[in-house]
Amino acid sequence: MASEPDPATESDIEEAFADEPALVSYVAVGDPDAESTKEYVRALVRGGADVVELGLPFSEPIAEGPTIQQAIRRALDAGMTPDRYFDLVADLSGDVDVPLVCMTYYNLIYQYGESEAGPEPFVEAAAEAGISGLIVPDLPVDESGPLKEACEAHGLDLVFIVAPTTTDDRLDRMLDRATGFVYVQGRLGTTGTRTDVSSETHVSLDRLADTKLPKAVGFGISEREHAREIVAGGADGVVVGSAFVDIIAEQSSAGSQTQSDDVAEQKNVADRLEAKARELKEGALAGWNEVPEPEGK
């Protein structure tokens, strides 16, 4: 579990993990359109999501599995851009009171705003829109200097992903810079739902036992049972993406006929997302109750 936070510097993301295990949920923004995304995010929060990762779609999502790749493609085809993304975030951040994290690839961050300006304009716009932190899967710690600086300047957390392959040496470097939470990649590979919890997850959590920041495990979690097992294994939360995106994908592939159909369908999807979030949150809580109370808690 996360150790006692320092109230003076604790971010709203860290706070989201403070009392109970957190459900971090991901959607690709603009999939299948901006309005639906807002509806879905609200539903996830209703279901129990403590943090929402809002994916800003990039044309070359090298860390994603097929499910999220396709979601990103749909969002791009529907016209999602960074500016539209920030508009949407600004709307949402008034609406829901969980921290919003932007997940995207480095080139979009790098290109935003004036050329030659580096990552700062993006971070500034994100902060203004109400983003609390960034996750950039193709930005390893060694290349993160300029972005980290900008995040600090604008009060954003920069979340790093710890992989099963991460060496101790690299882990130290990451923990030096990480804020918000530590994203523990539960297994090798890309995002996508799986049917079991990898043994790598447990190894990673053990390595992070002494870490002050909360630890959320992602990659492959789709069911109550996974969430339970992971939290019971020592995680402070779970990150779930593909399981939600799958629900959204079913709708878009069904293809609706009329506008009222659309609305009904959106409602239906929102309900299923909410239910899925609830299932996972419950799993996490169940796992939490299995954990022997640690000292200092």
Place this chain on the structure above:
Amino acid sequence: MASEPDPATESDIEEAFADEPALVSYVAVGDPDAESTKEYVRALVRGGADVVELGLPFSEPIAEGPTIQQAIRRALDAGMTPDRYFDLVADLSGDVDVPLVCMTYYNLIYQYGESEAGPEPFVEAAAEAGISGLIVPDLPVDESGPLKEACEAHGLDLVFIVAPTTTDDRLDRMLDRATGFVYVQGRLGTTGTRTDVSSETHVSLDRLADTKLPKAVGFGISEREHAREIVAGGADGVVVGSAFVDIIAEQSSAGSQTQSDDVAEQKNVADRLEAKARELKEGALAGWNEVPEPEGK
């Protein structure tokens, strides 16, 4: 014209040229079948052929143009073999009283009879069947030693082809060995009908002016006018093949329905062959009449 022959050694082929310009006619034996060939040869002789070249079909007729290649293919497909050829020649030689010349490629001569025996068995069989001479287009004079010997042993003429490209040196070697007549290749290339007489023909005839043997020009002759011009130019005869084979080919490609059709068609072809032979023979005679009487004639 041929100069005065020596009656003691003159062959029946040479004799065929003695009194007037000779028409040497070619057919592929067995095209489209053995019986037809006999009929056609008789027709050619009726039309005025003084010598008949009977082509023994070989699967790789490298000196022939398309017309005769196809005739050879038809004959082979209909089952012609050297033994059947000799049977047919034996029949014919009782029938017609012009010299019969076998035209074929060296491999058939070489393979005939006992292996290792060389060309002799073929020549012997040919002589027995009534063949008077041989023309072997792929046997240049330099390789002709063994065949020449066999021909001498069995009283057959060995005819050589003089090409437009033949050097004086080679010509001398050929004339040393040639008997029967000199086959003057009227132009470069392969057999086949053409629409004009090549200027090469005249050059060749001039080179051969002093030759004792009769000179017959072949390759490309198909009309009265060609024959006239060639004989007027100093030849002792013309060799005509493709023009006859064309007539035979028309029949085979028409394809008859009944046996009585067959007989009627054969008769029709025979008539046309006879007429063609007559036309060419007349052309040759016309040319002959244009030639100023040479001394010694």
Place this chain on the structure above:
Amino acid sequence: MSSESDGKFGDYGGQFVPEALMPAIEELTDAYERYVLDNEDGFVDEFRQRLGDFGGRPTPLQRADRLSERYDRDVYLKREDLLHGGAHKLNNALGQVLLAKYMGKDRIVAETGAGQHGTATAMAAAHLGMPCEIYMGRTDINRQRPNVFRMRIHDAEVNPVDVGSGTLKEAINATMRDWATNVEDTHYVIGSVVGPHPFPRMVRDFQSIISEEAREQIREQAGRLPDSVVACAGGGSNTMGAFHEFVGDEDVGLVAVEAGGSSLTIDEEEGLAPHSASLSVGEEGVLHGARTKLLQNPDGQILESHSVSAGLDYSGVGPELAHLADEGRVRPVNVDDDAALDAFHRLSTLEGIIPALESSHALGYLEENPEQLGDLVVVNVSGRGDKDLDTVIEESDRRDLDAAPSMEVFEGGE
């Protein structure tokens, strides 16, 4: 020139990959330094020997008599088309598969566009007994069938990539994902001087045998260094290979010829660039692990590139080339589809060499601007064009190119 030790070329380069890959990349960097730079365990000796015996090196530097006459200057061709497999790609593929073996890896993955790198990798893997899987976009599979057959004949798996435009970019993404999943036992043999450090430098080192030979050959044959070296640039591996040993020779012009496609404009609506001239008109950005010049829209979304030549059809370019272009050491130019096709026919009929469509771009520049190249020119013929025959026939026909011979011999056929 920038220092290379940090994996950067000026501002370009770097290592922008998922964390899961970073340890593998560090391991690779270490292996690169030990085996390739320091020849540990005789790696470089074995590599060079196999390049000779298996690959057929050295390739000739041939004076092109009829081109020389046509352009009234001395034109020499570096004959990478004669390398085993038919392109320069084997230099790199063999180097990397061998390195993977030295590193104790037991599986190879690679992406391929035109199929040349896939074929070269499949060959090298078969040669060294390494299981091998190649990712290839569906569109490329369909337009490069002979190369797909060749990979399969070498018993490499070919994994079709059905997303997006189904070309090289998607194949790279898919291979990265495979690598991220199987990173512990797998080496990713990247096909050009792109990707995260140490790839751009390592691939360049494997390819620089081209300029090492060519520099010596031209001095021997022409008695001096060339006025310019011309090479086509897709990712830029044959380019850097042909340039590297000349970079220090300041009087030698280095000309990188990109695919001008059908036009240098960009269709932002559709996210399409009808060319692949990232060095000439691209903007700085991060793609496939490195900061470099890219074809992208102002938001940073990567554009689909286009070229008649599948091997040049890529939206990025190697970071070192981007840096050398910025520094003015390399001159980026481009040649369009039509001119490349013409050049293909020209070399085939004038010199008896069928160049790859990629290489035809370099030859097309020679035709269009011979006077820019000085009196002594080396053109890198990066590969042979057998793989391109169908495309060339079809495209020449469609454009009614004068230079194209008619193919009607087939029309009478069965």
Place this chain on the structure above:
Amino acid sequence: MSSESDGKFGDYGGQFVPEALMPAIEELTDAYERYVLDNEDGFVDEFRQRLGDFGGRPTPLQRADRLSERYDRDVYLKREDLLHGGAHKLNNALGQVLLAKYMGKDRIVAETGAGQHGTATAMAAAHLGMPCEIYMGRTDINRQRPNVFRMRIHDAEVNPVDVGSGTLKEAINATMRDWATNVEDTHYVIGSVVGPHPFPRMVRDFQSIISEEAREQIREQAGRLPDSVVACAGGGSNTMGAFHEFVGDEDVGLVAVEAGGSSLTIDEEEGLAPHSASLSVGEEGVLHGARTKLLQNPDGQILESHSVSAGLDYSGVGPELAHLADEGRVRPVNVDDDAALDAFHRLSTLEGIIPALESSHALGYLEENPEQLGDLVVVNVSGRGDKDLDTVIEESDRRDLDAAPSMEVFEGGE
């Protein structure tokens, strides 16, 4: 050994051609003696230089590590597949086209079966600026499309031969006829060690660069001469090329591997031999200008040969090989279609080299009888198999060969 000065090898050889060609053949003999044997005007120097710069010689002699292990002996491959054009054929084509140029001819004709000789001739003719026409049987045109494209791309005319079985034999006949028509300005570039003198000797001389190099290479690499040299034999040009310099080394076994096709029997009714093993089971006869061993019926009609490999599909064989076989110096053996296909896959997967189907016959013999070949074996890989991919895929599929990789990657395709 027989004296060679009369154009005979024992009883074999000679000049059995129409008189119209004899002067050209005498002229050629004279040119051969002056330029090729006596290096007049530096012909041989120019030839050697072009073979290097344009052709890519020397080709490597490569130790095949995995084959060596498999057969528990040292197997070396002579890599003629790396020659420009992809087969040993260029050695001869370049020599003859260059000779035609020295002779002042201004037109080239050639026959082709598999298309390899036609391609090589078209390349050499383009390289030297000679107009060129290639005769090719209709059947071969249809089964060797890529090579037809290549000839056309080099701007050679391809003249389809529609008679008979439409294969090599008919193409030779047609080319002879063209030559007989245009003999004054035309040179006939015959594609193997067949035809009238001086062709068999001249083609052998041009090809013997193979054994000249291999003999030196094996001494350098293995420290001694090989126990045997193995080469496939169609007409026999790569065979004689690979053997020639070893003929005097009596301890070196020379093994000529013919195409066993589907069976060594003969169908006399149909005039078909389902193989092309003329050296093993043929009879002496005269074909295409020379006395040699042939596939023929007792009358002397030539049989259609058959092999899965178009380049071996010929009813005759070079007269010198026939003579060396009679003398016991060359051992004729044969390998059937299935074994050749297997060998094709074996080399592709084990060594990363796709051999021509022709060359696969030599490799098939190695598989079937390694113990007959001694401890140190050189196999001549006469060409690469890119041209054979379609055939191999189809034939492997039909036979359900275990060694063949599945091609289902295409099945999901568009």
